[in-house]
Amino acid sequence: MPSQALSSDSLSITRQTVIAQAQATPLDDMDSIVATYEQRIFRFHLVSIRDRDVAQTLTQDTFVRAWSARSSFRGDCSILTWLMRIALNLVRDHTRTDRFRFWKRVSDTAVDVSDISSYVPHRDSSLESRLIASEQMTLVWQSVAELSERQRSVFLLRFLEELELSEIASITGLPISTVKTHLYRALATIRARHNASLKDSL
Template identity: 45%
Template sequence: MESATPARPADWVASAMDRASELTNFDAVVAEYWPRVYRFALVSLRDKSAAESLAQDCFLRAWKSRDKFRGDASVSTWLMQIAVNLIRDGIRNRRLQFWRRTTQASLEDLTANELLADGRSSPEKSAAARQQLASVWTATASLPERQRTVFLLRFVEEMDLLEIAAAMGLSEGTVKVHLFRALNAVRERVGMGKGAVK
């Protein structure tokens, strides 16, 4: 999670300079944030090789534009913004049909079981937990692109609404609308009913 914004302007400037100076050691940035970018790409694209390529591309772009980073947002949010844009462009770009294919509501590419097979706790994981993961995994596959992105940033990457808004270039209100719709859809698709609690 991103730290709270400092109250005084001087503190804010100092904080921004700290964030910008973080990029001087780019190897450390890659080591710290690669898992997050890769994980988000994987749950968005549902393809391991595409997720790895996207993460590479994300850090390459970050490295090229590191001089332009002013520290307005955290490095993490900045990287997620690049990743979100790459995923969006990849989905919309006709030349990258394989990305489009992997983001359709189909579990032919990477199933929840295949995902868990790579996990460190797959043998110990309870059947109920696996079922929960599988049901939400299936539910998110059929969400519209923006709703899915907001949902994944909130419930996988634990970003707050302001960070999600910054990463997606949306207002906080718009993010909230997408998140509520996504949650309503997921709640219905995991069998917890629709609308009011009964």
């Protein structure tokens, strides 16, 4: 028995469904994406900017930009990598403004370096170990603040967010060899200042 021809209405609905599916992206469910990545994006902004209010604003801006540009996401990198790329660009734009340099001096919501370690997850459950790690972390963050912009970004993406070098290269737009160079120089600077601080405390 021959199948009945589809009505024009059915064909229209089918075409609309196909078009909708073709236009759908993994970023359409933004509520789930925010729930999954918000804390990591906020942490990156906070450690980069060291101001809670600004970090919260930039975190919101990250997801607003991601939603607006969701159709450009091609799936050639992870969603986290794509979000971090947006976050890094926002940090760069913000820190290059005169207004940022002014508010950095007078802001009441600035985060002290001694508080930064509380935003970094500790795998060791021992209270004593966490306290020692916190003291060492404070010394590290004091050095991180004095790194160049690129060295600081590469260091944070590698050791705070624990991203692979290839992911960092994708986020920053730098060749992997350049990422390695910035990372090496950042570590050398931090180690030197960390060792100097330890000697001064003896």
